[in-house]
Amino acid sequence: MHEMGIAEQLVQISLDAIPKSMPTPRVEILNLKIGKLASVVEHSLTFCFEIITKDTPLENVKLVIESMPVKIHCKTCHKEWEVDTPMFKCLNCEDGEVEIISGRQIEISSMELAEE
Numbered sequence: 001m002h003e004m005g006i007a008e009q010l011v012q013i014s015l016d017a018i019p020k021s022m023p024t025p026r027v028e029i030l031n032l033k034i035g036k037l038a039s040v041v042e043h044s045l046t047f048c049f050e051i052i053t054k055d056t057p058l059e060n061v062k063l064v065i066e067s068m069p070v071k072i073h074c075k076t077c078h079k080e081w082e083v084d085t086p087m088f089k090c091l092n093c094e095d096g097e098v099e100i101i102s103g104r105q106i107e108i109s110s111m112e113l114a115e116e
Helices: 003-017 042-052
Strands: 027-035 062-068 070-074 080-083 098-102 106-113
Touching: 003 027, 003 042, 003 106, 042 062
Parallel strands: 027 062
Antiparallel strands: 027 106, 070 080, 070 098
16 A cells, blocks of 8 residues: 555655644644546545554644646647546647646645644
8 A cells, every 4th residue: 555655755744844833733634636647545545644643743634635637738739638538649639749747746735734
């Protein structure tokens, strides 16, 4: 289950982002953007978070996960579009010279801390 490794990295990034001046920080909400090609199972990620955030400022954090679409860019005609099938050729010029510009990301978009 690679979600555990992902959760560990997200927790570390979140902990590093908490201002050191806060005496007893508590993260209430962690907003994530996860691309459809990242192969992350949301339920598994949430489960892993519950385990590894115990006794940390992220304990009981609410994960808000925004699923990011797969976006493709044609290198020939420069058209961009979203796909939901594994066919990666340009819809406009039918060239196969395309690149994925979105859909693989796993990122923290924001973090909400509890009031002290």
